[in-house]
Amino acid sequence: MVTASELEETLRTHLREDVLEFTLARRNRVFSKVRNGSHRQAVKLFQDMGGHLSVITSVDLGEELELVYHFELHPLQVSLKTSAPRGNPRIETISDIYPSAAWYEREAMEMMGITVVNHPDPRHLFLPDDYTEYPLRRF
């Protein structure tokens, strides 16, 4: 059992000024944004707390592309965000920490065109192999 204030304290102790946002919403939903690169450290902390990775969402913010990692840290539901510039959207993989992230990252790569660095298997998952567009991007 971890409370939102404990989680915020842990994140701020380890990541310091790399924690850009931290909000607690209704029904134990936590939304937090961290600087690109330090998300791996946060994910490792969540793993030590016994976190369960639900899914990874990719979002087009216009200037930037964002990945949202959804974790269950009982009783909290944590959404950890990190973003990279649209021109060079490189975000490092977390599939070595959570193996099930590999497929979610493959989906983010093909649908949103985010380059997941050090991914073990960067093939397309849902789209045909020769498909070159990124359908979830906004124009």
Next chain:
Amino acid sequence: MDVVVQFGPQHLALAEPERLRVHAEGEKVVNVDIAMGYNHRGIEKLAERKTYEQDILLVERICGICSMSHPVAFTQAVEDIANVTVPERANYSRMIIAELERIHSHLLWAGIAAEIIGIETLFMYIWRDREFVLDQLEIITGNRNHYAWNTVGGCRKDITEKHIPGLLTALDVVERRTEYYIDSFLRNRTIKARLVGTGILPREDARRLCTVGPLARASGYAVDVRKDDPHLAYDKVDFEKIVLDEEDNMARAKVRLLEIIESVKIIRQAVTALRELSGGEIAVKVKQIPPGEGVGRYEAPRGEVFHYVRSNGTFYPERVKIRAPTYANVQAVPVMLQGDTLGDVPITLASIDPCFCCTDR
């Protein structure tokens, strides 16, 4: 020598298209490569082009079986953004429909499992009894699937006193028959020979691969959103979380069949509560969805359905992310199949109760 056997995209054991490339040494499975996407319809993109009310009906159509679970998770996320509290009566009636869906989905799975094992008589019997539930769903909601029951802020229709006697009779029948099927699955020699000790998913792997639903619970990984993150009225009814630690295909069959009995218990309690709340509101009016984000989770028959909705204050959502349970569970299939024989591939794949139209969206 390494031989590659193709299962699918069209395969007798699968109702939906999906391709498994099974690497085998003789009869023994060495590795499995899974290809998805034969059912991809771009629903996440489509959801950004429709209003919230239309999206409820859209996410309902992701899957024919989980057609209550997806809207419940989606409305949960949107109601969180709008900061709306749903009336008690709507919570109970949503829960009744969702649990009826769980019963018919688990019976559907048990029938398919019986057919894959090769006992067609059992398949016919189980599917006959599933009709009792589908009939009730049709009487209450107007449709066997795709109930159009939800709206942002509550329900569109109501369960009234005239529906209840028939519902309770159907529950009695289903409960009695399920007890008989539990007995058949536990005692039949053929079923035992096919299910016991095959498709083993060790508890540590279930946790490491973040599996959900009956697959996780049959491997001793006790995750159930109904207990862990209670929504609707699940914190007000008394039921058990079925967790077994046998880790094989038989454990998954047992978890599902025992859950039917728990669902019957939940519905009976919900009906009693609904009678006490008679005449109450079934929906609150929601005018506009403010900017914000919400996460909706619901324990569908196959496991946790996850919806993430981001709103920008307009009539259309900015982003809708949908994660169906099979998407999380199918990544455990290579682990489950390793070391088993080729003949076990169909039943082990079926044991996760795969739904590829949910996974591909």
